[in-house]
Amino acid sequence: MKRSSLIEYHKKLIKEYVESKTQLFELVICYIVFIIAFIIKNRCPMEQKSMVSQVQGFIAMYMAFRFGIIGMLLYYIIFFIDCAMLLHNFVFMRNDSFNYSLSFVFLFLTIFWVTIVGIISYRQEKYRKETQRLAVTDELTDVYNKRYFYITLESELKNSSSGNSLGLILIDVDNFTMYNDLYGHNCGDRILKSTAAILKNVIGEKEMLFRFEGDEFAILAKDREKESLEQYAKYIHDTFENLKEKYYDEGLAKKLTISIGMSIYPSISGNKEDLISHANTALYQAKNMGEDKVNLYQDIIKLLHKNVKSDQQMLGMLKGLLSTINAKDKYTFGHCERVSSYAVMVGEKLGLDKDELQTLLHAGLLHDIGKIELPKSVLNKTACLSEEELKSVSQHPIHSAHILEPLSNTGNLIDYVIHHHERYDGKGYPDGLKGEEISIGARILCVVDCFDAMVSERPYRRSMTIEEAIIELKRCAGSQFDPKIVQVFIDAMKSKMSIKYDYNIGV
Secondary structure: OOHHHHHHHHHHHHHHHOOOHHHHHHHHHHHHHHHHHHHHHOOOOHHHHHHHHHHHHHHHHHHHHHHHHHHHHHHHHHHHHHHHHHHHHHHHHOOOHHHHHHHHHHHHHHHHHHHHHHHHHHHHHHHHHHHHHHHHEOOOOOOEOHHHHHHHHHHHHHHHOOOOOEEEEEEEEOOHHHHHHHHOHHHHHHHHHHHHHHHHOOOOOOEEEEEEEOOEEEEEEEOOOHHHHHHHHHHHHHHHHHHHHHHOOHHHHHHOOEEEEEEEEOOOOOOHHHHHHHHHHHHHHHHHOOOOOEEEOOOHHHHHHHHOOOOHHHHHHHHHHHHHHHHHOHHHHHHHHHHHHHHHHHHHHOOOOHHHHHHHHHHHHHOOHHHHHOOHHHHOOOOOOOHHHHHHHHOHHHHHHHHOHHHOOOOOHHHHHHOOOOOOOOOOOOOOOOHHHOOHHHHHHHHHHHHHHHHOOEOOEOOOOHHHHHHHHHHHEOOOEOHHHHHHHHHHHHHHHOOOOOOOOOO
């Protein structure tokens, strides 16, 4: 074995059995005392050697018990030196051979018991570490589990309080449930194992990989700024694409993709709950944008601040309203963020001016604010709504308009909000407006609001795929939706997601 390899082996061995600086200090002190006892023993008269040997024996047992293999090996060095010196004295001095015989017997008894104690200590330590590993490791994927994620996150956030950043990257296997149902749980397990194996390839010294949910993995990345975190997330996505053919069957490799959402403490998320929530929201948005995407959470409050700097009173009111939505229903808040983003995207494609785009941004965020008047039992009901409950739900645009009355001086905001459930054929609510009687902003919101509702998972129905939702938009163009806006939205989504579908609509 090369000298460098030998040194590395010993370093690894010491690191395995000496887990802290305190333990290392304890080991060094024990060995120094052991050597001092050895020197004294070889310089004192024969009648005192037995007493010093007993001290040596006690220290040797302690080292073997406390430090396992390391303690054993260190004692073996002294043992061989001790044997050599005793043998030398016995051969050349030949006086008091009985005492030399006793010394040899004591030495061999000591090394016997040190070996026994060392082996027992080694096995106990191995069992302890294995038990500890199993307690923090996911059995299927052999990465850290969710329980250890929360422990580590808490610890890292405390360490990050000194100004260091902490990024959270959530990685989801797209359409995993479908593969699991189609090909069976064994296939699902293989997908998760292989995904974990690929992700291990991108983990460095400052990152840790966890299995966060059923088909979701989390990576904690220390000391990365926002730009660096985005680049790292893209690197994860690209690595997955490059390596997946080596880990999955050919058929699966072509189909499997991952979506990634992320946030960062403290520049975007201010605490543990926000960090997890924001990364989850970013992941949800990535999946809603057509999956196989990388998405960094954008703080909608900061976006508002950027757009309404000149009116601090309005900004404060918007913040309060958004906080109210978030506290009432996390789904509604995330839905409003996405609707706002889609609405602005369509408005830009239609060439609306800056003021109209800003109004669309705010209308998208606040179009469902009236739902705070509805009980959670109605919002999350899994069974069909009663006639009375349906009537109360249909009133939420009116409730929204009442709540937003203090903002009546902000362009067409209230008009967009109150009429976003009007239909192009005149069968909508609350006023039964038809065609271009409905404002352009309300017609945009109607399309993007329905699209996001269709692709979102809700307690009372499964989500549609992007393809299914676009087909439904096409089917209802001209009746429920303005066909021109549907076409613009589909074109914008195709451009954004690089989806090559032929969904042309006659306008």
